[in-house]
Amino acid sequence: MGCEIDELKRAEKAGSGIIYGCEELGRLKSVMMHTPGEELSLLNESNYKYWLYDKVPEISGYVKEHRGYQELLESSDVRIYELEDYVDENIDLITKMPNLTFLHDTAAISRKGAILSRMRPPAREKEELVVKEALNNLGIPILSEFNGGQGFFEGCLLLSKETVFVADTERHTYPFIKEFISNVLKDFSEVIYVRVPKARRYMHPDTVFNRIREDLSLAYLPAFKETCLFTENSIEKIDFKAFMHEKGMEIISVSDSEQRRLACSFVPLESGTIFHYDTALDHKTRKDLENEGIEIISFHPDALLAGGGSLRCHTLRLCRRKN
Numbered sequence: 596m597g598c599e600i601d602e603l604k605r606a607e608k609a610g611s612g613i614i615y616g617c618e619e620l621g622r623l624k625s626v627m628m629h630t631p632g633e634e635l636s637l638l639n640e641s642n643y644k645y646w647l648y649d650k651v652p653e654i655s656g657y658v659k660e661h662r663g664y665q666e667l668l669e670s671s672d673v674r675i676y677e678l679e680d681y682v683d684e685n686i687d688l689i690t691k692m693p694n695l696t697f698l699h700d701t702a703a704i705s706r707k708g709a710i711l712s713r714m715r716p717p718a719r720e721k722e723e724l725v726v727k728e729a730l731n732n733l734g735i736p737i738l739s740e741f742n743g744g745q746g747f748f749e750g751c752l753l754l755s756k757e758t759v760f761v762a763d764t765e766r767h768t769y770p771f772i773k774e775f776i777s778n779v780l781k782d783f784s785e786v787i788y789v790r791v792p793k794a795r796r797y798m799h800p801d802t803v804f805n806r807i808r809e810d811l812s813l814a815y816l817p818a819f820k821e822t823c824l825f826t827e828n829s830i831e832k833i834d835f836k837a838f839m840h841e842k843g844m845e846i847i848s849v850s851d852s853e854q855r856r857l858a859c860s861f862v863p864l865e866s867g868t869i870f871h872y873d874t875a876l877d878h879k880t881r882k883d884l885e886n887e888g889i890e891i892i893s894f895h896p897d898a899l900l901a902g903g904g905s906l907r908c909h910t911l912r913l914c915r916r917k918n
């Protein structure tokens with residue numbers, strides 16, 4: 596009855612010794628992913644918008660490209676934990692969730708544990724339950740989550756041991772952001788809050804900002820309608836670009852058209868090297884990055900674009916470490 600395999604799986608699931616935490620921009624060591632499966636066949640011409648897709652995916656191409664990206668990560672020595680290997684109780688939910696493959700949105704992993712999202716109903720409702728079970732089985736504790744209340748909160752970015760970035764998007768409700776900020780300020784010293792227009796193109800924080808290196812990032816600043824810095828005792832309006840400059844972080848701005856092609860949403864392999872869609876950046880931005888010594892590991896998306904997500908959206912980063 597496959598006892599040995601079950602035992603091995605359980606030993607794995609105990610997660611003994613797994614290291615985690617992504618706030619420092621060290622080398623990416625491990626990620627969790629969900630290879631999409633039968634849930635993609637839920638999508639058809641009349642419901643793909645309801646399911647937050649831009650079109651009905653061509654399933655075999657979609658899965659093949661997802662695997663191709665996994666191979667790219669593995670060839671860079673990134674360990675991939677497959678979500679469903681760590682899920683028992685909620686396994687039936689997976690086949691009902693065509694957006695679960697965008698695992699990035701469900702949690703951010705800090706050295707103190709996972710910061711769980713509360714996914715927006717109806718299309719993404721309860722995805723975090725599946726992810727919570729998998730993280731538990733992997734041995735990663737939950738640092739913060741939302742208990743009760745009506746609202747949603749689809750993710751934040753960890754910028755350093757001190758700083759968290761949260762965007763008020765169409766996938767966040769303000770009371771949840773306030774609850775989140777007061778919780779997270781127990782473990783981080785400041786939260787950068789950015790209000791962006793409530794529109795699909797800005798659905799998650801990674802659509803407007805991302806760090807490439809400790810001193811360099813990409814952003815789409817026209818979406819930054821209001822930016823505030825929250826600390827334990829204060830809230831102040833800030834100019835994002837000037838504030839980041841003070842911290843030694845320069846911003847390369849992307850164009851309107853690049854932002855729509857998910858220019859700000861990529862996965863750093865390590866400081867200065869990023870995995871990115873080859874469709875996301877214009878020649879000029881690529882040149883600017885090249886002049887900065889940035890290496891881009893390109894990936895060509897085709898079928899994957901139907902879901903409206905980037906490589907980053909498919910990747911729940913578990914661990915980064917500076918060597």
Ligand SMILES: NC(=[NH2+])NCCC[C@H](N)C(=O)O
Pocket residue numbers: 646647648694697699700719798799801802860902903904905907908
């Ligand atoms: N972090 C991201 N940009 N995620 C993209 C998620 C795409 C997904 N179809 C949704 O609309 O929810």
